Amino acid sequence: MLPLALSGVAISFPGLAQPVLSIDGLAVPAGGRLAVTGASGSGKSTFVNLVSGLERPDTGAIRWRDTDIATLSESRRDRWRATNVGLVMQDFHLFPGLAAIDNVLLPARLARAATAEIKARALELLSRVGLSRPNQSVETMSRGEMQRVAVARALLRRPGVIIADEPTASLDTEAGAEVGRLLLELADQEGATLIVVSHDERLTERLDRRIRLAAGRVVADTAAEVSP
Amino acid sequence: MIRFVFADLRRLWAASLVIVLLVALATALGVAVTLQERALRLGSARAADKFDLIVGAPGSETQLVLSSVFLQPAALPLMPGEVLTKLIADPHVAWAAPIGFGDNFIGYPIVGTTTALISGTTTGFTKGQMFAHEGEAVVGSGVDLSVGTEVKPMHGAAGEGGETHADSIYHVVGKLQPTGTAWDRAILVPIQAVWHIHGLGEDHDHAGEANADHNAAAEGGEEHHHGHIDADAPLDESFSRDVPGLPAILVKPKTIGDAYTLRQTYRTTEGTRAVFPAEVLTSLYATLGDARTVLMYVAYGAQTLVAAALMLIAVIHVAQRRKQIGALRAFGAPRFAVFGIVWLELLLLVAIGVGAGFGLGYGAAEFLAGLFTAQSGVHMPVEFTTSDAVLAATFLTVAALMAALPAALAYRQSPVEALRG
Ligand SMILES: Nc1ncnc2c1ncn2[C@@H]1O[C@H](COP(=O)(O)OP(=O)(O)OP(=O)(O)O)[C@@H](O)[C@H]1O
């Protein structure tokens, strides 16, 4: 369970006058549930990339408990993310040709972290997300099932934070609801901080706190409304 | 990682197969050329092993060796028969034997010679025994005739066709053990029979033609001096007088020193020429080596092209899989593992290709060697040496280095870009 603290974070891209994302201060307590909404192009994915260490801000600090990932090198951030972040993306990014269980285990295996305990956990997670056939090849699965495999993969190494970018956007309502429910439930059970980027109101309204981005800035924050 | 690599290759099996085939063919080309040249070299050297010194009439040394050691049909000039008489009497000589060509039987050359040559160049009989009469023949291991068969000589060299010597028949009395030389495909008869059949030497029917200045080696069939065998006449291998002209004499010197003395003597003697087949072959190998070099450049060219094509395929492949590769890192795979996967996949394909190429090249060389042996009788040993292992290691090293480029591209692939897709 990791607390997040952003301060003075800004990132721009060449050719753009305005920074794509600029957040002066934002704090999420350990075990907090944050929803990020906003129009297309408002900087939501950029936010995900920054807080998951995929990208480094031009300025500012992104502190997960004591680690400021903005100061880490690319490979250090890779390693930090591997052990601390569970990512769930809109396109599941599963590997065709591999079974569900092998997809869940793949990053851990490549990181040489697939111990017997981890393997047992992979099986357990698959059953917790409601998949009874761990050896089914992923390309034969429905989209809802694929996203559930991705959720199991995200949780494998007991990450302190689960970060999801539009996890339900490419699913139908029913499958989306199921994946949303699983994310909340598992984050609770595992005691992980949860950050979800989504347009899906039925999902976002179940989170403690919602912020809305516009043009790279936080324009609305439910936490601010509660305590003005 | 290995498991992922295999799953990946299985999924892309068609493309993988094409890559393996390309590599295999390019490798096989070089391997086949190398093996074939080596086989030719070893085979011919072994075939010439027992042929220490050959004496003939002045003319092409190469032709003299090709005709006597490899029984390649050609019109050799003749030297006077007394040369044989002199050689047999020479104290430097262990034995000397005439080699007379002329006829063939169903494609096998019939070679007239002596018991001394047969005993001196072979390891003995698998069946039957040495000829003892003029009408008897001994066959090499590669001649598909069994003891007791009748041989009706056809006039002219093998492959020229020609007519039979109607009333002359040899009986096969012995079959020799394999020697791996061209002589395995020869039918060996007493030299006196060859002379008699062509109306030469001490022929009681055609005495007048005995010393005619003509070529027993290859008359081409226009001009026939018919004679026939006196099948029951005993062998006469004294060659002390009235020996007809001869195309070649195989000489077994007593010592190496004697060999050089003899060569010196018969090189300068008028009307003769003496050659060490091994020496002639060495100069032929130089030519063979040049041919090999040219073919190897062709093979290198093909390999370079394949390597370039592979690079292109690999780079395009990595570009096409940007998303997958980047995602691996986003989800927690170390950068180095990403490099390793791409590198290993390529190297594995190349390794399988190189392995298959060595097999294929070996197969091709064996096949060609088989054809050559069937045609010439010379056994061609197709074999790998340590230098081939070095070649394979070189291929793999180059592949390992080249695979590092697409692997590095994968290593540098940004996971953010991959996820945005
Ligand atoms: N590498 C980059 N180079 C240039 N511009 C970029 C880059 N990455 C993002 N942007 C720009 O930053 C802005 C925010 O992008 P981002 O992907 O964060 O939007 P988003 O809120 O996730 O939108 P969507 O809801 O469509 O996914 C966009 O205008 C985009 O064009």
Ligand SMILES: [Mg+2]
């Ligand atoms: Mg986005």
